[in-house]
Amino acid sequence: MIYDSSVYVHIPFxxxxxxxxxxxxxxxxxxxxxxxxxxxxxxxxxxxxMHLECPSVYFGxxxxxxxxxESLISxxxxxxxxxxxxxxxxxxxxxxxxxxxxxxxxxxxxAGFNRISFGVQSLIDEELAALGRIHTAEDALAAVNDALKxxxxxxxxxxxxxxxKQSTGSMLYTADRLSELPISxxxxxxxxxxxxxxxxxxxxxxxxxxxxxxxxxxxxxxxxNGFEHYEISxxxxxGRVSKHNTRYWKREYYLGxxxxxxxxxxxxxxxxxxxxxxxxxxxxxxxxxxxxFPDELEEYIMLGLRLSEGILFNGLRMYGASEExxxxxxKKAEELAGYGLCRVTEKxxxxxxxxxxxxxxxxxxxxxxx
Amino acid sequence: MNKDNIRNFCxxxxxxxxxxxxxxxxxxLTETVALRDMENQLLDNMDIERERGITIKARAxxxxxxxxxxxxYIFNLIDTPGHVDFNYEVSxxxxxxxxxxxxxxxxQGIEAQTLAxxxxxxxxxxxVLPVVNKIDLPGADPDRACNEIENVIGIPAMDAPRIxxxxxxxxxxxxxxxxxxxxxxxxxxxxPLKALIFDSYYDPYKGVIIYCRVKEGQLKxxxxxxxxxxxxxxxxxxxxxxxxxxxxxxxxxxxxxxGYIAASIKDIGDTSVGDTVTNAxxxxxxxxxxxxxxxxxxxxxxxxxxxxxxxxxxxxLEKLMLNDASLSFEPETSVALGFGFRCGFLxxxxxxxxxxxxxxxxxxxxxxxxxxxxxxxNLTDGSTVYIDNPTNYPEPALIAGAEEPVVNAHIxxxxxxxxxxxxxxxxxxxxxxxxxxxxxNRVDLHYILPLxxxxxxxxxxxxxxxxxxxxxxxxxxxxxxxxxxKLDVLLNGETVDALSFIVHVDKAYARGRKIVERLKxxxxxxxxxxPVQAAIGGKIIARETIKALRKDVLAKCYGGDITRKxxxxxxxxxxxxxxxxxxxxxxxxxAFMSVLKLDx
Numbered sequence: 001m002i003y004d005s006s007v008y009v010h011i012p013f014x015x016x017x018x019x020x021x022x023x024x025x026x027x028x029x030x031x032x033x034x035x036x037x038x039x040x041x042x043x044x045x046x047x048x049x050m051h052l053e054c055p056s057v058y059f060g061x062x063x064x065x066x067x068x069x070e071s072l073i074s075x076x077x078x079x080x081x082x083x084x085x086x087x088x089x090x091x092x093x094x095x096x097x098x099x100x101x102x103x104x105x106x107x108x109x110x111a112g113f114n115r116i117s118f119g120v121q122s123l124i125d126e127e128l129a130a131l132g133r134i135h136t137a138e139d140a141l142a143a144v145n146d147a148l149k150x151x152x153x154x155x156x157x158x159x160x161x162x163x164x165k166q167s168t169g170s171m172l173y174t175a176d177r178l179s180e181l182p183i184s185x186x187x188x189x190x191x192x193x194x195x196x197x198x199x200x201x202x203x204x205x206x207x208x209x210x211x212x213x214x215x216x217x218x219x220x221x222x223x224x225n226g227f228e229h230y231e232i233s234x235x236x237x238x239g240r241v242s243k244h245n246t247r248y249w250k251r252e253y254y255l256g257x258x259x260x261x262x263x264x265x266x267x268x269x270x271x272x273x274x275x276x277x278x279x280x281x282x283x284x285x286x287x288x289x290x291x292x293f294p295d296e297l298e299e300y301i302m303l304g305l306r307l308s309e310g311i312l313f314n315g316l317r318m319y320g321a322s323e324e325x326x327x328x329x330x331k332k333a334e335e336l337a338g339y340g341l342c343r344v345t346e347k348x349x350x351x352x353x354x355x356x357x358x359x360x361x362x363x364x365x366x367x368x369x370x
Numbered sequence: 371m372n373k374d375n376i377r378n379f380c381x382x383x384x385x386x387x388x389x390x391x392x393x394x395x396x397x398x399l400t401e402t403v404a405l406r407d408m409e410n411q412l413l414d415n416m417d418i419e420r421e422r423g424i425t426i427k428a429r430a431x432x433x434x435x436x437x438x439x440x441x442x443y444i445f446n447l448i449d450t451p452g453h454v455d456f457n458y459e460v461s462x463x464x465x466x467x468x469x470x471x472x473x474x475x476x477x478q479g480i481e482a483q484t485l486a487x488x489x490x491x492x493x494x495x496x497x498v499l500p501v502v503n504k505i506d507l508p509g510a511d512p513d514r515a516c517n518e519i520e521n522v523i524g525i526p527a528m529d530a531p532r533i534x535x536x537x538x539x540x541x542x543x544x545x546x547x548x549x550x551x552x553x554x555x556x557x558x559x560x561x562p563l564k565a566l567i568f569d570s571y572y573d574p575y576k577g578v579i580i581y582c583r584v585k586e587g588q589l590k591x592x593x594x595x596x597x598x599x600x601x602x603x604x605x606x607x608x609x610x611x612x613x614x615x616x617x618x619x620x621x622x623x624x625x626x627x628x629g630y631i632a633a634s635i636k637d638i639g640d641t642s643v644g645d646t647v648t649n650a651x652x653x654x655x656x657x658x659x660x661x662x663x664x665x666x667x668x669x670x671x672x673x674x675x676x677x678x679x680x681x682x683x684x685x686x687l688e689k690l691m692l693n694d695a696s697l698s699f700e701p702e703t704s705v706a707l708g709f710g711f712r713c714g715f716l717x718x719x720x721x722x723x724x725x726x727x728x729x730x731x732x733x734x735x736x737x738x739x740x741x742x743x744x745x746x747x748n749l750t751d752g753s754t755v756y757i758d759n760p761t762n763y764p765e766p767a768l769i770a771g772a773e774e775p776v777v778n779a780h781i782x783x784x785x786x787x788x789x790x791x792x793x794x795x796x797x798x799x800x801x802x803x804x805x806x807x808x809x810x811n812r813v814d815l816h817y818i819l820p821l822x823x824x825x826x827x828x829x830x831x832x833x834x835x836x837x838x839x840x841x842x843x844x845x846x847x848x849x850x851x852x853x854x855x856k857l858d859v860l861l862n863g864e865t866v867d868a869l870s871f872i873v874h875v876d877k878a879y880a881r882g883r884k885i886v887e888r889l890k891x892x893x894x895x896x897x898x899x900x901p902v903q904a905a906i907g908g909k910i911i912a913r914e915t916i917k918a919l920r921k922d923v924l925a926k927c928y929g930g931d932i933t934r935k936x937x938x939x940x941x942x943x944x945x946x947x948x949x950x951x952x953x954x955x956x957x958x959x960x961a962f963m964s965v966l967k968l969d970x
Contacts, residue, residue: 212920339898360922
């Protein structure tokens with residue numbers, strides 16, 4: 001019996017696509033956005049009879065805040081109506097600093113959104129310009145300020161490592177300025193140039209070794225500033241981790257609504273096509289089932305090691321690892337600990353910051369033993 | 371058919387001088403192959419042969435020719451390889467023939483290998499019919515080519531047919547000359563059966579197919595045959611001749627004919643090329659003179675990339691050995707590579723061909739070690755050991771002296787490249803013997819060269835320094851004392867046995883340097899720093915460091931989309947399968963291969 005699921009809503013609209021972005025988004029007009037919100041409500045409605053408790057809601061994009069408040073609020077109302085939310089339910093919306101003002105933010109807060117995540121990326125204007133962002137450092141600071149005034153007390157900011165023209169010093173400057181704000185959470189992503197993006201076409205080059213050093217410096221600085229490094233790219237103060245994202249890593253259920261949204265529900269990993277028009281036309285969301293009963297042990301290792309709490313040896317056993325496998329994994333972990341890539345205790349394995357950096361390879365080492 | 375109307379012959383030519391093209395034209399002219407079946411270079415039916423434009427295996431085909439004198443003739447054309455490595459195959463073909471067509475390129479003249487094969491043919495008492503090909507080319511000088519044949523080989527050539535196999539010019543003249551110049555086979559149908567095996571292969575349906583030349587007597591389906599070397603007896607199921615694309619069964623094979631025998635032979639070890647087939651009920655007294663056993667000159671370890679494929683590799687090697695008696699192999703194990711085989715080859719091309727055939731025809735993924743020659747090591751206790759695997763090279767303290775094989779090498783070249791070639795030979799530790807002008811345009815350079823200097827990439831180096839004009843042939847001269855050392859390669863502080871090799875002390879530093887560089891390029895970064903070192907007897911002579919893999923992370927799994935992460939890990943897993951785990955270092959197959967061709 002399934003009794004709970006988080007909800008993810010994908011808003012695939014942006015004012016302008018950033019040069020490095022490889023995620024799905026499309027330009028839009030108001031009519032499209034309204035129609036899209038209606039389609040979302042239709043999809044959400046199909047879950048009514050399940051009476052699912054909902055510990056977290058996340059509106060991601062794209063840029064959710066390019067959508068009119070009326071539409072955003074209608075979708076959230078639908079969720080509240082169909083799922084069972086309570087006062088603890090974390091309701092996050094992503095926002096671009098340039099697409100919000102005090103009025104918009106106040107309405108959203110009043111409608112029930114209680115967490116906001118700003119795509120700040122940097123507080124140096126040249127770096128923002130290099131990324132093709134539509135906002136300036138001043139816009140970002142103003143937006144955070146407005147959000148505070150609007151009543152948001154759980155604010156997250158994204159920043160980026162490895163921006164063209166960025167130095168370690170300028171990255172740490174951004175980190176420090178953000179830390180000075182009364183925000184609870186920072187996500188820091190390393191710029192990666194994916195094929196098919198304008199950055200790729202332009203031949204923007206990233207240096208892995210430089211990024212690696214910057215990442216380690218940033219981890220250190222954010223720790224000094226009171227942030228706990230709880231996931232590869234996420235840092236939280238005062239225990240205010242992203243409940244929603246943490247559910248991904250813990251293999252808890254989430255239903256994704258909208259074009260290109262992903263779900264993990266009832267032992268199935270599913271996704272919706274990334275075609276907004278088709279999504280609007282269809283009467284209900286038609287997901288593609290990517291995996292049924294995914295390999296639990298594999299997923300546990302792969303996802304669990306993203307978190308600083310790591311994986312438990314008992315967890316491995318629970319997901320079917322034999323004693324032999326468990327002891328091989330322990331042996332491998334001890335070997336890797338010798339290279340400073342992870343920590344091993346009686347109970348668990350967790351990655352160090354260097355281990356996070358090489359996590360694909362490290363996780364691969366463990367998976368090869370399963 | 372009357373024996374007088376049979377001609378058995380082969381074609382001798384240098385690579386690219388047009389042997390396979392002439393064979394194709396002959397097939398067309400005799401209408402042996404329907405035109406719709408005609409593929410370029412039909413006789414070269416291995417993929418590798420077509421791609422490389424060379425012939426590796428001898429192949430035979432029977433043709434019917436209506437001559438100008440109104441009579442019908444049967445021609446058995448036996449194709450021969452042209453490369454220096456395949457001398458052995460050549461002598462097999464020659465033993466089945468009474469004559470040989472010698473093709474000489476009208477613009478290039480005689481090449482070293484052609485000469486070697488022509489001498490082989492003369493040794494076998496074959497009638498040599500020279501033909502000058504490629505007369506259609508702008509640079510063609512048929513008179514010069516004919517002169518060269520007369521001067522260098524010493525056979526009359528002024529009336530040699532002048533042809534263009536490519537354009538189909540004067541092909542018929544060649545066929546007419548085959549009738550007049552090459553003698554008909556001898557032999558008596560009533561004598562006891564005596565047939566020479568010159569090739570064989572394994573057919574999954576019919577068992578071993580023997581290609582043979584009947585020298586005396588006759589043979590039909592149902593006869594019980596005996597293979598004289600092993601004494602094994604079999605009942606013949608089918609006899610016939612080789613059509614251009616299929617085997618054609620006939621009632622019987624007679625003295626003078628070339629054909630095949632199928633006798634449900636399952637064990638490929640029973641038939642050895644060079645053996646004599648006779649009739650079990652009426653055997654001949656003496657077998658035919660076989661071929662002289664050729665000894666491999668180059669050895670290399672061959673390992674399956676996937677250790678579980680070891681039995682498949684053994685099976686494939688056994689099947690290849692059936693029609694390539696020059697291939698030898700025995701099991702060996704390596705700490706780094708697991709179970710595999712130490713294989714002996716006639717030369718580097720032979721080695722490459724075998725590897726390619728194993729990979730293509732038997733679908734195997736292989737790791738091979740650097741080729742080695744056989745070193746003769748005299749120990750301090752007075753004994754002598756022969757080493758074909760560097761791993762077994764004795765400790766320096768036990769060695770009184772070492773010797774390495776050297777070859778007599780002849781390089782034919784236009785005079786303008788002599789300087790380049792001398793430089794190359796010097797660099798390869800060669801000793802100059804002499805230089806002869808064959809005519810004003812061609813020089814024969816004679817060097818003594820250590821075999822281990824030519825097994826790597828000498829051909830390629832020679833070709834690139836002479837724009838492809840030089841040709842090269844060698845024969846083993848013997849052993850000479852040499853200052854040899856064993857060079858070891860260490861990864862993360864541990865010796866990798868499969869990468870060790872023997873090298874002259876003067877070259878050790880350069881080679882060591884190059885090898886560690888190559889390995890650094892070809893081994894992906896690991897989760898930790900990996901030193902790559904070259905060492906002689908524990909002394910490090912070169913070092914590179916593979917930096918640790920710092921960043922390999924998927925930072926963002928947006929909106930719970932973990933499919934990218936999964937794909938990445940799948941890919942990683944696949945990649946890992948192609949890696950060898952040496953201690954804690956993952957080494958891809960390519961890294962082992964990269965040290966084989968150091969001068970590219």
